[in-house]
Amino acid sequence: MIELGGTQANTDQTYITDGTDATFMQDVIEASQTGPVIVDFWAPWCGPCKTLGPAIEAAVTRAGGRVKLVKIDVDANPGYAGQLRVQSIPTVYAFHNGQPVDGFQGALPPSEIDAFVDKIAALGGEPEEEGLEAAIAAADAMLEAGEVTDAVETYAAVLQEEPNNATAYAGLVRGYLALGDIDQAEAVLNGAPADISQDPALEAVYAQITLARQAQQAGPLAELKAAIDADPTDHQARLDYATALHANGQTEEAITQLLDLFARDREWNDGAAKAQLFNIFEALKPTDPLVLNGRRKLSSLIFA
Numbered sequence: 001m002i003e004l005g006g007t008q009a010n011t012d013q014t015y016i017t018d019g020t021d022a023t024f025m026q027d028v029i030e031a032s033q034t035g036p037v038i039v040d041f042w043a044p045w046c047g048p049c050k051t052l053g054p055a056i057e058a059a060v061t062r063a064g065g066r067v068k069l070v071k072i073d074v075d076a077n078p079g080y081a082g083q084l085r086v087q088s089i090p091t092v093y094a095f096h097n098g099q100p101v102d103g104f105q106g107a108l109p110p111s112e113i114d115a116f117v118d119k120i121a122a123l124g125g126e127p128e129e130e131g132l133e134a135a136i137a138a139a140d141a142m143l144e145a146g147e148v149t150d151a152v153e154t155y156a157a158v159l160q161e162e163p164n165n166a167t168a169y170a171g172l173v174r175g176y177l178a179l180g181d182i183d184q185a186e187a188v189l190n191g192a193p194a195d196i197s198q199d200p201a202l203e204a205v206y207a208q209i210t211l212a213r214q215a216q217q218a219g220p221l222a223e224l225k226a227a228i229d230a231d232p233t234d235h236q237a238r239l240d241y242a243t244a245l246h247a248n249g250q251t252e253e254a255i256t257q258l259l260d261l262f263a264r265d266r267e268w269n270d271g272a273a274k275a276q277l278f279n280i281f282e283a284l285k286p287t288d289p290l291v292l293n294g295r296r297k298l299s300s301l302i303f304a
Helices: 024-033 047-062 078-083 110-121 129-144 148-161 166-178 182-190 200-216 221-230 235-247 251-264 268-283 289-302
Strands: 002-004 007-009 016-019 037-042 068-073 091-096 099-105
Touching: 016 024, 016 047, 024 037, 024 068, 024 091, 037 047, 047 068, 047 110, 091 110, 099 110, 110 129, 110 148, 129 148, 129 166, 148 166, 166 182, 166 200, 182 200, 200 235, 200 268, 221 235, 235 251, 235 268, 251 268, 251 289, 268 289
Parallel strands: 016 068, 037 068
Antiparallel strands: 002 007, 037 091, 091 099
16 A cells, blocks of 8 residues: 555556656556556645545546556656646646547546546447446536536547447537537437437437527517417417527426417417427426426327
8 A cells, every 4th residue: 555645545456556757658658558547647745636636546446447547756757747748736647549638737526537537438448338338427417517528529439439329429419409519419410320310319319409490590589479469379479489488498488388389279280389399308308397297288188
């Protein structure tokens, strides 16, 4: 057991090691040819290192060997730290195929460290299925936190290892939608392998693309609301109002308007109200309360 930055690192784990300038080529450059390697540059006197060290070791341990960690004391080994222009510590670099591919400086929150390690681990060749699932979960968390570019990169890395992963494909589409690039989202979806094209995850993002296209054409909420207040039988205005509500993030209100339209004339425009409701339901998670309540109300109207 060796003290590293005020923490105890288990040197029995071959994927967490103490590195030196003398072993850098073997431990990092050569090792990264067969799997990703993260390098943590630290020093015994560095306070933030004492926070980062245990967190990144824990994240690498949870990765179960899909990524290795090499810890280098810059006071004792200034050579490669200087070559990589490490100007402050802690500094973390990730290597893949002999080259640095990512990195950060300073101590990060544990959730961000976990996401970073999972993203780098996803670069490795032929990870275990559970490793891919962890990478996708990390990408989902990035997307939820607004770290869209990192999420897109992680989904893409998973697809390099498992091209038929429908969940990763759907995530990549959602990432481009979050970036506002509907055309690229649609291109990614159209490029999905045929044997996963009917997967529920891809059907959901297809619905999201449809709604995003409609949102581009949505009219002003106030004008549309005034139109249906003036003439409640103006079905097109009500449909357009529901579309604009959804585009504005008012999903529950959009569902209410579509249910109202369905109740008024279920056959109008080839069942447009029902079709739009299904678009919204498919774009949401099946267990979302809006979906459950909306489907229940729609069923009540159908069988009334």
